[in-house]
Every structure is written in C-alpha cells, then in structure tokens.
Amino acid sequence: MPKPDNSPLPGKPASLRTRDRILATSLALFNADGVAKVSASRIAAELGMSQGNLHYHFRRKEEIVDRLVRRYEQEAGPVLAGPTSELASVDDLWLFLHLGFEKIFEYRFIYREIDYLTTEFPSLGARMRELTAQGIETLKRLCTQLAAAGCLRASEEEIAVLALQMILTATCWFTFARLLPETEDTGPGRAAYQVLSLLVPFLADNERTYVEYLRRKYRA
Amino acid sequence: MPKPDNSPLPGKPASLRTRDRILATSLALFNADGVAKVSASRIAAELGMSQGNLHYHFRRKEEIVDRLVRRYEQEAGPVLAGPTSELASVDDLWLFLHLGFEKIFEYRFIYREIDYLTTEFPSLGARMRELTAQGIETLKRLCTQLAAAGCLRASEEEIAVLALQMILTATCWFTFARLLPETEDTGPGRAAYQVLSLLVPFLADNERTYVEYLRRKYRA
DNA sequence: GTCTATATGCGGATAGAC
DNA sequence: GTCTATCCGCATATAGAC
Numbered sequence A, B: 001m002p003k004p005d006n007s008p009l010p011g012k013p014a015s016l017r018t019r020d021r022i023l024a025t026s027l028a029l030f031n032a033d034g035v036a037k038v039s040a041s042r043i044a045a046e047l048g049m050s051q052g053n054l055h056y057h058f059r060r061k062e063e064i065v066d067r068l069v070r071r072y073e074q075e076a077g078p079v080l081a082g083p084t085s086e087l088a089s090v091d092d093l094w095l096f097l098h099l100g101f102e103k104i105f106e107y108r109f110i111y112r113e114i115d116y117l118t119t120e121f122p123s124l125g126a127r128m129r130e131l132t133a134q135g136i137e138t139l140k141r142l143c144t145q146l147a148a149a150g151c152l153r154a155s156e157e158e159i160a161v162l163a164l165q166m167i168l169t170a171t172c173w174f175t176f177a178r179l180l181p182e183t184e185d186t187g188p189g190r191a192a193y194q195v196l197s198l199l200v201p202f203l204a205d206n207e208r209t210y211v212e213y214l215r216r217k218y219r220a
Numbered sequence C: 001g002t003c004t005a006t007a008t009g010c011g012g013a014t015a016g017a018c
Numbered sequence D: 001g002t003c004t005a006t007c008c009g010c011a012t013a014t015a016g017a018c
Helices: A014-033 A040-046 A051-057 A061-081 A090-106 A108-112 A114-120 A123-148 A156-179 A188-202 A205-218 B014-033 B040-046 B051-057 B061-081 B090-106 B108-112 B114-120 B122-148 B156-179 B188-197 B205-218
Strands: none
Touching: A014 A040, A014 A051, A014 A061, A014 A108, A040 A051, A061 A090, A061 A108, A061 A123, A090 A108, A090 A123, A090 A156, A090 A188, A090 A205, A108 A114, A108 A156, A114 A123, A114 B156, A123 A156, A123 B156, A156 A188, A156 B114, A156 B122, A156 B156, A156 B188, A188 A205, A188 B156, B014 B040, B014 B051, B014 B061, B014 B108, B040 B051, B061 B090, B061 B108, B061 B122, B090 B108, B090 B122, B090 B156, B090 B188, B090 B205, B108 B114, B108 B156, B114 B122, B122 B156, B156 B188, B188 B205
C-alpha cells in the first residue's frame, strides 16, 4: 500500500490538505448513505486513517457537517443571489435553475436529511431558513423581471405561489426522487425541467418553444 | 401517582391496550422529535413504564415504526384510492386533498424523515415507493375526470407533470414547512390550497371562484 | 500529524424475579 | 405483564507514545 503523500506544498501545509481530504470523503459518504449512518470511524476507515487522527482535525462530527454546510452556503450564495443582469427570456431562467440544482445535487445530503440535521444540529435550522427565504425572494424577483420583459403573464399573487412551489421543489426534489421508480431520470436537468414546467401555463406563446425542446429531452 | 388501570376490558385484554398506549405515545413523540431522536427508553419513560416492559410488547424499535407505518398505509389506502364517484367539480378535489393532508399530518414523522427511515429500515422503502406510485396514478385519474367534466383543460402530458408535482408537494410539505417563517400557516388546509393552486391556470373560468374563496382564507 | 489504546456514555436488547 | 439488573455494541471523545 503506497503511503499517502503528506509532504507540505508551498503555502499549503499537510494539515490543510488532510482537512480537505476529510471533507471530500465525508461529503461523498454523507451524500451516499446519509449523515446519520456515517460514523466518524467509518470516515477514518475510508481514508485509511486512525480515528485519533481524524479527531485531531475535527473534534466532533458536527464540525465536519457544519464546515460542509458553510461551504454550501458560500457556493450557493452567488447562485441564489441570481444573475446580475435582468432576465430577458426563459432560457436565462433555465440556466439559473440548472446551476442551482447542480449545486444542490453536489451537497444533496443537506436537503435529503434536512429534518434530521436541523434537530440534531439546531444551529443549522436558522441558517437553512435564511437560505430558503432568500431563494423565494430571488425567484419572485426573477419572475417579475420575466413578466416585465413580456415573457410571462402572472399576477403578484400567482408569482408568490409559484416561487414558493419552485423552492419547495428545489428543496425536496432529490429526497422525493428516491420514492420514484429507479428507471426515471431524476438528475439536476430533469429537476430543472420539472420546475420550469410550473411556469408553462403562464408563458407567452413564443417562449414555449424552448420548454418544448426540454420536454423532448427529459421526458423521452 | 395513580396507578394506570390495566384491568382487562370485555374482549380487550390489558396487553392490547398497553400496546395501543405505546403506539399512541410513540406516534406523538416521533411526530414531535423524529424517530432518530426518540429512544426506546424515552418512550418507556414517557409512559411511566420500564424498558423491560416496553420490550415485552415490542422487541425492537423498528417494530413500533413498522406497526405505525402499516397503520398509516391502511388508513391512507382508502383516501389514496380516491372517491368512488366521479369528480364533477373542483371542490370535490379540494375535499380529497384536504383528507389526504390531514392523514399525512397525523403521521407526519414518516415523510419528515423519509430518507432516514428508508435507509434505517430498508423494508419501508419499497412500500413507500408503492404508495407514491399509487398516489400519482390516482391524481392523474382524478384530473382526467375533471377534464372530462369540462372543469379543467390540460393535455395528458400536462396532467402527468401536474400529478407528479402534486404528490411531491404532498410528500414534502410538512418537511419543507419547517424552513418557512414560523408565522406562516402551514397546516393541512394551507397545504391543500397550495396543491390546488397548481391547477388554477388550467381551470375553466367558472371553476375558479371556489379557489378564490380558498385564497382569501389561506393567504389572508 | 499520526498512531494505538482506552475511557465514557447511550441505545438496543435480554434474563430472570415477582 | 411488569419490574430490576445487566450485557452488548457502537459512536464519540480522550490520553499519551512516536
């Protein structure tokens, strides 16, 4: 068995790199089996590392989870803030949704066990509520932009219901997907299509061609 | 402290009644704090009973969960099968949705930790998938009935997306609700309104008055 | 930084008296 | 049916050698 290279890199001491390896492996295991089922010893074993060493880097499992969630918040933040330029067409929205679902998929352990995590680690609750509220506001804003651009025809009330529904779907899609037959495509693209299709009845006729294209792609 | 009355009732031996008390208390605790956080000793303590006695009635915690889920399946089955008579208006659908959400709310621990439960107790996975598939089929059928009755105008493809979205919402609503501000009404009625509002753009004009009434009720 | 060895505590599960 | 007492196993957490 080759010994892992822990020699310090310029500006990157071995300890930092070990921390990153721990986080990467933990993320993969959490996504695969869930936080509840993945013990600290399991993580250490997967890394070929002793529990003692793991504990040297992260005193408690909660710290690993917390670190990963903070990373998610940082990476999702810019996506969640929405595009800087105004949306002018439905495929702009499509791109936004696709990026969002890819990020959620990358950290899918968070939403898959959201209830367990927020009761096990209460500090997470408030932060996830904040993210949710931000998502709703962004979606409302984007829909309002589309309405202004003449792509979409909906009242303020309709947009509010729609935005909530979109965030609900984004939040729960990968959890719900596990209740569908395994033959179904449930990846990020399919998820984005599902969300986009909520808008269809409100779209201007000429904006529907793009959605038609996506339909053929994801419900073939 | 008064001693609990465990004297046998006609046709109801004390053991049965104790089983029921255990199930009732477990359900309440699971709904409140989640299956993962509620230990067998906690259940026993709540009932003023020893762990040994609890174990006499249910050898493993999994058996309690399993029993409760089976009860849910039995009670949800008739609801999920849908009304026996054809739907003729949107308020028929409203009643169906409301009954469904009340049942889900009663057993909300199941969906709130669905991912945790299906990995911890794999036998649950297949059964929940079955229920989900059944729900989708029923919703498709009901929408098709409404379309036939002239209340709703949607293609088969649109109905498919819609049914999936409705079941997703039913499945995840009470989980998602915990990410909303606590000031929001997120009860079964509000949930049913949210699902119904997915249909609005497809409804015939004269069917929207009922939804308008609900809107005033739940988004006041 | 990394290891081995060990302490601590809890939840699940059991045995046997009453 | 119900209790007390106890065991097992796992996960978290720590101590101290290298």
